[in-house]
Amino acid sequence: EIVLTQSPDFQSVTPGEKVTITCRASQSIGGNLHWYQHKPNQSPKLLIKYASQPFSEVPSRFSGRGSGTEFTLTISSLEPEDAATYYCHQSSSSLRTFGQGTKVEIK
Amino acid sequence: QVQLQESGPRLVKPSETLSLTCSVSGGSMNNYYWSWIRQPPGKGLEWIGYMYYSGSTSYNPSLNSRVTISLDTSKSQFSLRLSSVTAADTAVYYCARDAYSIGYWGQGIQVTVSS
Numbered sequence A: 001e002i003v004l005t006q007s008p009d010f011q012s013v014t015p016g017e018k019v020t021i022t023c024r025a026s027q028s029i030g031g032n033l034h035w036y037q038h039k040p041n042q043s044p045k046l047l048i049k050y051a052s053q054p055f056s057e058v059p060s061r062f063s064g065r066g067s068g069t070e071f072t073l074t075i076s077s078l079e080p081e082d083a084a085t086y087y088c089h090q091s092s093s094s095l096r097t098f099g100q101g102t103k104v105e106i107k
Numbered sequence B: 001q002v003q004l005q006e007s008g009p010r011l012v013k014p015s016e017t018l019s020l021t022c023s024v025s026g027g028s029m030n031n032y033y034w035s036w037i038r039q040p041p042g043k044g045l046e047w048i049g050y051m052y053y054s055g056s057t058s059y060n061p062s063l064n065s066r067v068t069i070s071l072d073t074s075k076s077q078f079s080l081r082l083s084s085v086t087a088a089d090t091a092v093y094y095c096a097r098d099a100y101s102i103g104y105w106g107q108g109i110q111v112t113v114s115s
Helices: none
Strands: A004-007 A010-013 A019-025 A033-038 A045-049 A062-067 A070-075 A086-088 A101-104 B003-008 B016-025 B033-039 B046-052 B057-059 B065-071 B077-082 B091-099 B101-105 B108-113
Touching: A004 A086, A010 A019, A019 A086, A019 A101, A033 A062, A033 B091, A033 B101, A045 A062, A045 B101, A070 A086, B003 B091, B003 B101, B016 B033, B016 B091, B016 B108, B033 B065, B033 B101, B046 B065, B046 B091, B057 B065, B065 B108, B077 B091
Parallel strands: A010 A101
Antiparallel strands: A004 A019, A019 A070, A033 A045, A033 A086, A062 A070, A086 A101, B003 B016, B016 B077, B033 B046, B033 B091, B046 B057, B065 B077, B091 B101, B091 B108
């Protein structure tokens, strides 16, 4: 099973600041890494697919990069509505896995 | 627009079987992996498993012996059965369309295991 480890677990950020979340895989997964935003009482929303491809209608402040075992999600300028938990997810293996999540709070 | 909707009992007794159905509208079931994912209270997302449209399956090893996912393309539905449930299976359960990334999710259904 491929383990995904996100860092940090929690981040408290002022609106307008840059946010960077890292996801590390226990083995190489190529570019098969996707990022989701999850708010309470909502279903998760796909932000970035295949490490760096924005999904439909995702604001341009969200971007992703990486390959192999290290990936990052960046929010270039945090908006209040970006308060959420962010998850990475790999589809390299038939045994899909998620990272443990990174909660982003607005200061 | 593809839409998914979970349905089923929201309260299940310990040791019984949890059964949920996901109804799919707005698109074909062909060429996708039809998945179940859950979120226990206060915890992160946990992948349960999927069935590919052709019938192959993959399950989370931690749940493998208790999980069955099935597909009925004629009804545009797929289902989850989780046997011998305990309080640890209390969670919000999501159905989802896995095209390697998961662009479409159901709204989620809260299932509580309690006597």
